Amino acid sequence: MSTAVETASSAVIVAIDGPSGTGKSSTSKAVAAKLGLSYLDTGAQYRAITWWMLNNGIDVTSPAEIATAAAKPVIISGTDPTGPTITVDGEDASGPIRTQEVTSKVSAVSAVPEVRTIITELQRSIAAGAEGGIVVEGRDIGTTVLPDADIKIFLTASPEARAARRSGEVKGSDLAATREALILRDAADSGRKTSPLAKADDAVEVDTTELTLQQVIECVVTLVEEKRTAA
Numbered sequence: 671m672s673t674a675v676e677t678a679s680s681a682v683i684v685a686i687d688g689p690s691g692t693g694k695s696s697t698s699k700a701v702a703a704k705l706g707l708s709y710l711d712t713g714a715q716y717r718a719i720t721w722w723m724l725n726n727g728i729d730v731t732s733p734a735e736i737a738t739a740a741a742k743p744v745i746i747s748g749t750d751p752t753g754p755t756i757t758v759d760g761e762d763a764s765g766p767i768r769t770q771e772v773t774s775k776v777s778a779v780s781a782v783p784e785v786r787t788i789i790t791e792l793q794r795s796i797a798a799g800a801e802g803g804i805v806v807e808g809r810d811i812g813t814t815v816l817p818d819a820d821i822k823i824f825l826t827a828s829p830e831a832r833a834a835r836r837s838g839e840v841k842g843s844d845l846a847a848t849r850e851a852l853i854l855r856d857a858a859d860s861g862r863k864t865s866p867l868a869k870a871d872d873a874v875e876v877d878t879t880e881l882t883l884q885q886v887i888e889c890v891v892t893l894v895e896e897k898r899t900a901a
């Protein structure tokens with residue numbers, strides 16, 4: 671499978687990876703909007719295929735069943751950073767893919783190699799079609815999906831900071847349980863055989879633990895602009 675993604679010569683490709691709750695989505699959307707780039711949330715695509723499997727009676731503890739069904743759903747991602755969308759077989763999936771059920775099952779589905787092959791090809795075709803450039807966020811963008819990206823960022827933050835951010839989104843949520851769930855999902859994503867969550871050797875690591883979201887956005891915008899100026 672070719673990993674080369676051809677875009678217009680002025681188009682910049684930005685890969686942003688990192689564990690859960692490090693700020694990938696918030697940062698990527700804001701950076702893309704600020705720089706006039708498209709935006710792709712690859713986690714949403716893995717969530718979408720997981721949601722489809724759950725809705726269609728697939729046993730998500732069976733890699734063989736998942737593999738057989740992997741090519742069936744039609745997943746379409748809208749890449750406007752000010753209003754990203756995702757549909758599965760024509761149905762808006764943006765709400766249902768964020769449920770606790772999907773969150774708890776997505777790592778098992780995304781670990782299946784057949785799923786990764788299909789979703790990776792989809793991601794590369796979206797990046798290739800983004801004529802003005804794109805910010806793509808996920809777990810394996812810099813290492814596997816777009817290894818030739820112009821700039822690669824790997825966001826990190828302490829489990830405590832990430833759990834506090836996530837708990838802040840849901841009133842009355844249990845901080846310790848949120849922290850535990852984040853750690854378990856990261857362990858599953860980092861431990862799978864096929865394109866695990868990992869920092870690319872040439873990625874710039876940004877520890878966001880002590881940074882505000884605004885500071886992270888400014889840091890990434892500066893890195894992209896420096897890269898563009900140097901090119």
Ligand SMILES: Nc1ncnc2c1ncn2[C@@H]1O[C@H](COP(=O)(O)OP(=O)(O)OP(=O)(O)O)[C@@H](O)[C@H]1O
Pocket residue numbers: 688689690691692693694695696697713835836839878881882883884886
């Ligand atoms: N530097 C920051 N300081 C404080 N809060 C932040 C920071 N970055 C992101 N957040 C908040 O943390 C939460 C998680 O951020 P976000 O969804 O962008 O993370 P993520 O890495 O994309 O997570 P996931 O991989 O689980 O989808 C959001 O509520 C966001 O507003």
Ligand SMILES: Nc1ccn([C@@H]2O[C@H](COP(=O)(O)O)[C@@H](O)[C@H]2O)c(=O)n1
Pocket residue numbers: 690712713714716717776777778780781807808809810811855859
């Ligand atoms: N490039 C990616 C992106 C995501 N995943 C899997 O999807 C899950 C959900 O991701 P969120 O960013 O929406 O939290 C994630 O836990 C991974 O299992 C992936 O494998 N590769």
